[in-house]
Amino acid sequence: MIDEPFRQWLARRWSAPAVALHRAGITANQVTVVAAMLGVTAAALIAVRLTWFGISLWLVSRLLDGYDGMLARLSGGASLFGGYLDITLDMLAYTTMAIAFAIAMPADAVLWMLVLLGYVLAITTTLALSSLAEKADRQLGGERSIQFTRALAEGGETTVVYVVIALAPSVSRYVLVVWIALLAITVIQRTALARRLLP
Structure with missing residues (x-):
């Protein structure tokens, strides 16, 4: 739900790092890989209860992940392999964090x-x-190589959940129950949309 507005804000307000990376010859796929590696490292830190370090590194990872699309556009357009790599490594990072918690x-x-x-x-x-x-x-809309539909549970909301649980572990059980419900609603929303759109 907040992913696309955040990407638009990042592109408007804080695009200078992407320009600098592009000038340095850094590619979008390289940024995608580094962001995922930082995410997996953050998960390892969470697993050994170095929570503050882990969640701080996770935020850096997700911010960096916001730049791969910008870099792809600066270099003349996103590649299909780049879209594949992005979604695959994003899921690696998000699921590794869940396992770590x-x-x-x-x-x-x-x-x-x-x-x-x-x-x-x-x-x-x-x-x-x-x-x-x-x-x-x-x-379905959007400029990404894979068409995404807006939903209650996206990458941005996942990061919010991780930060809240890291900072306030005493309420983790309540947050997780709500998060599971939002994930279920997201699946139902997409299924209903598929029923309407697909013959």
Whole structure:
């Protein structure tokens, strides 16, 4: 829900780092890989309960991930492989963080397993709808190589959840229950949209 507005804000207000990276010869795919590596490192820090370091590195990772699309446009357009790499490594980072929190908070492990189930269903509905909408010649909107639909549970909301749980672990159980519900609603929203759009 907040991903696209954030990308637009980043492009308008804070595009200078992308320009500097482009001038230095850094490619969009390189930024994607580095952002994912930082995300996985952040997860390792969370797992060993170095929570402040982990969540700080996670925020850097996600900010850096916001620049790969800008870099792709600066270099003349996004590649299809770049879109594949971006979604694959994003899911690696997000799911690794969920596993890390489950390790650090074993009392909430079952809830984190439900979160992972939610991620699997959310990304499956996203990719299936994107692929089949293209076959049906239906446009879902947006400039990204994979067509995404706006939903309650996206990358930005995931980061908000991780930060809240890291800073206030005493409320983690309540936050996770709400997050699981939002993931379920997202899957239902996309399924309803698919039912309307696909023949």
